[in-house]
Amino acid sequence: MTRPPSLSGRAAAFLRRALARRAPATDMPDSGMDAVAVPLAAAENLAARMPSLLLSAQRIAAAVATGRHGRRQAGAGEDFWQFRPAQPGEPVTRIDWRQSARGSRAYVRETEAEAPQTVCLWCDPSASMRWRSLPALPLKSDAAILLTLALGALLLRQGERVRLLTPGEPVDIPPGGRAALDRLAVALMRTLAHGPDGAGLPHPQQVPRHARVVLVGDGLSALPPMATLLHGLAARPARALLLLVNDPAEAELPYAGHVRFSGLEGEAPLTLTGVEQIRGPYRDAYARHQADLAALCRANGHLLVHHTTDQRPEEALLALHAALSGRGERP
Numbered sequence: 001m002t003r004p005p006s007l008s009g010r011a012a013a014f015l016r017r018a019l020a021r022r023a024p025a026t027d028m029p030d031s032g033m034d035a036v037a038v039p040l041a042a043a044e045n046l047a048a049r050m051p052s053l054l055l056s057a058q059r060i061a062a063a064v065a066t067g068r069h070g071r072r073q074a075g076a077g078e079d080f081w082q083f084r085p086a087q088p089g090e091p092v093t094r095i096d097w098r099q100s101a102r103g104s105r106a107y108v109r110e111t112e113a114e115a116p117q118t119v120c121l122w123c124d125p126s127a128s129m130r131w132r133s134l135p136a137l138p139l140k141s142d143a144a145i146l147l148t149l150a151l152g153a154l155l156l157r158q159g160e161r162v163r164l165l166t167p168g169e170p171v172d173i174p175p176g177g178r179a180a181l182d183r184l185a186v187a188l189m190r191t192l193a194h195g196p197d198g199a200g201l202p203h204p205q206q207v208p209r210h211a212r213v214v215l216v217g218d219g220l221s222a223l224p225p226m227a228t229l230l231h232g233l234a235a236r237p238a239r240a241l242l243l244l245v246n247d248p249a250e251a252e253l254p255y256a257g258h259v260r261f262s263g264l265e266g267e268a269p270l271t272l273t274g275v276e277q278i279r280g281p282y283r284d285a286y287a288r289h290q291a292d293l294a295a296l297c298r299a300n301g302h303l304l305v306h307h308t309t310d311q312r313p314e315e316a317l318l319a320l321h322a323a324l325s326g327r328g329e330r331p
Contacts, residue, residue: 046145046192050145053185054181057146057147057149058153058181060150060314061157064154064314064317085105086105086108094108095108096109117211117212118162118163118208119160119162119212119213120162120163120211120213121152121162121165121184121213121214121216122202122214122215123145123188123216124144124217125167127264127265128218128220128265132309133254134249140246140309143309144216147243147313147316147317148214149181149184149188151317151321152173152181155324156177156180156184161173162180163207165207166187166191171187173187201226204229204233204235204238207236209238210236211236212240214324215243216243217243217245218246220246220250226296230297230302234302239301241302241320242302242304244293244306245308245309248308248310253275253278253282255276256274257273257276258274259271259275303323305320
């Protein structure tokens, strides 16, 4: 028998909110649909999937154009900074002849100095991430791991300092080619294998001042802890980018008839009859939550990127990289 569709425990919380705003549903015939969550033995299954996720992350990172963070001063780099008059004894190879031909003086083309920047990565370890609505889709956790590793590969290739935020002490990953990415993968696997003990948002004190922070998760948990984190990061100061990784079913609630939703984090099961009648209020609750997250990011000077597991990961990685390079849309 084919496993019926389901909904993650966090998304099921929106059903309860929607139910609180409407009259009880009229009983409908039982369709036999039992929306059972798909639990996984976290450590063993993640260890088995990590090599393929790491290879995919390297492929995706290689397909995305790289960039660097400038220091806004002259020095070694690739981005144009300014023209300045050539000084006596200036090597002739440094003279920009096209610019010099426009006047009577010789000019040197200076590029912008580039310096490593600390980028902190956090990947949601909660059980609700280990879920998908259809077998053809990746688990939300796998999509989040893939994007975290792919971004890490890009950053390490550029010589950036990468720090993985964990429930305990943060793990610093110095640049160092393939070995550095392997260290990031191992540290990430150990963090995610903690299961319930590893859940929870990171603490702003783990983040260096003026660092960038990338938070990868589904964004469906309660808003007050996220608001506290985003405010704390802004006070460091540090700028965050929140990447929301969601299953398409979490936004649409594409179910009908009699459905039993089972949570992944100890929530009580929720059984509904006539689920299609609650679809509109559920979508409204979901949209309000997304709008509230966007408002929190804007109020604290952070950025928000959306990704659903039916989309190509390259699109999300491009958006992440553009934002970290200063080319993304400001809040």
